[in-house]
Amino acid sequence: MNTQQVKTDQPIYSPNRTRLLNALTVATTISIVLAFALALFYAGTDQQQGQVQRIFYIHISAFVGGSTAFLITVLAGIAYLRTRAPKWDALAVSSVEVGLPLMTITLVTGMTWARPIWNTWWTGDPRLNSMAVMWLLYAAYLTLRGAIESPERRMRYAAIYGIFAFVSVIYVFIVIRIRPDTLHPVVLGPSPVESTAKGSFGVQDPRMILAMSVNMIAWMLVPITLIWHRVRMENVAEQVRALKMRLLNQ
Amino acid sequence: MPDTIGYMVMGYTLAVIILVGLVAFLVIRARSLRAELEMLKTLDEEGELPAKSASGVLVTK
Numbered sequence: 001m002n003t004q005q006v007k008t009d010q011p012i013y014s015p016n017r018t019r020l021l022n023a024l025t026v027a028t029t030i031s032i033v034l035a036f037a038l039a040l041f042y043a044g045t046d047q048q049q050g051q052v053q054r055i056f057y058i059h060i061s062a063f064v065g066g067s068t069a070f071l072i073t074v075l076a077g078i079a080y081l082r083t084r085a086p087k088w089d090a091l092a093v094s095s096v097e098v099g100l101p102l103m104t105i106t107l108v109t110g111m112t113w114a115r116p117i118w119n120t121w122w123t124g125d126p127r128l129n130s131m132a133v134m135w136l137l138y139a140a141y142l143t144l145r146g147a148i149e150s151p152e153r154r155m156r157y158a159a160i161y162g163i164f165a166f167v168s169v170i171y172v173f174i175v176i177r178i179r180p181d182t183l184h185p186v187v188l189g190p191s192p193v194e195s196t197a198k199g200s201f202g203v204q205d206p207r208m209i210l211a212m213s214v215n216m217i218a219w220m221l222v223p224i225t226l227i228w229h230r231v232r233m234e235n236v237a238e239q240v241r242a243l244k245m246r247l248l249n250q
Numbered sequence: 251m252p253d254t255i256g257y258m259v260m261g262y263t264l265a266v267i268i269l270v271g272l273v274a275f276l277v278i279r280a281r282s283l284r285a286e287l288e289m290l291k292t293l294d295e296e297g298e299l300p301a302k303s304a305s306g307v308l309v310t311k
Contacts, residue, residue: 048252054262240287
């Protein structure tokens with residue numbers, strides 16, 4: 001038996017933290033089921049758009065969830081550059097890996113809504129194009145990480161990239177509020193410019209407000225929970241790498 | 251009121267598929283990593299040198 005014990009033998013997480021994560025997982029699951037139920041069966045049907053308007057409950061909320069994940073990437077990137085602690089890099093990459101699928105949901109639900117309302121799946125609209133660019137930027141973040149061999153350089157470059165990539169998220173959010181030539185409606189909040197938006201609707205009905213609010217909360221819990229699980233997975237992966245190295249060097 | 255229920259079903263179905271796919275990926279990968287860790291720990295405790303493939307990947311006996 002080896003006398004040198006690796007730290008993988010020691011418990012890493014306190015039971016309280018694990019209990020908290022389990023409770024958060026249950027709360028997220030319940031809230032997402034409730035959010036879907038409210039959006040599909042409780043909120044009223046839009047008279048002009050019909051049932052397809054219900055897509056907006058997840059379309060907007062998934063964008064909020066994805067933005068939350070990418071904001072965590074920014075904060076983790078800043079923390080990494082200040083401390084150089086690998087745990088912040090693990091948090092940053094976990095956030096991108098969770099945020100990207102949420103942004104994919106935003107893209108595909110948007111396209112599905114656009115087909116009957118705009119009569120096209122995709123058009124060269126500033127909002128749509130900026131969203132596609134943002135998605136590609138974060139996909140490139142993962143590719144960039146795979147291309148850099150040195151762990152220290154990879155973590156440093158990824159932290160800087162993750163911070164600057166968030167500019168695209170801010171642009172996607174404001175573009176429909178500053179560009180008058182967009183088809184995309186501003187659903188939440190007023191638009192400061194007279195736009196050519198097509199498919200606008202208001203969220204004034206109390207049932208719609210409740211459905212939208214619950215969806216927002218649920219889709220913000222989703223990235224937080226999944227990122228937490230993903231970070232734990234990254235820690236196990238790191239232990240596996242360390243053990244492999246040790247065994248190979250024996 | 252236009253009949254757009256088909257598109258709504260399509261949108262929600264795609265969203266559920268992506269979300270479930272993400273969760274499934276995390277669950278499967280975590281289980282696989284835990285199994286690999288247990289195997290490596292056992293090898294480490296037994297003091298056995300695992301065989302190496304040509305690419306340097308550990309191979310169990």
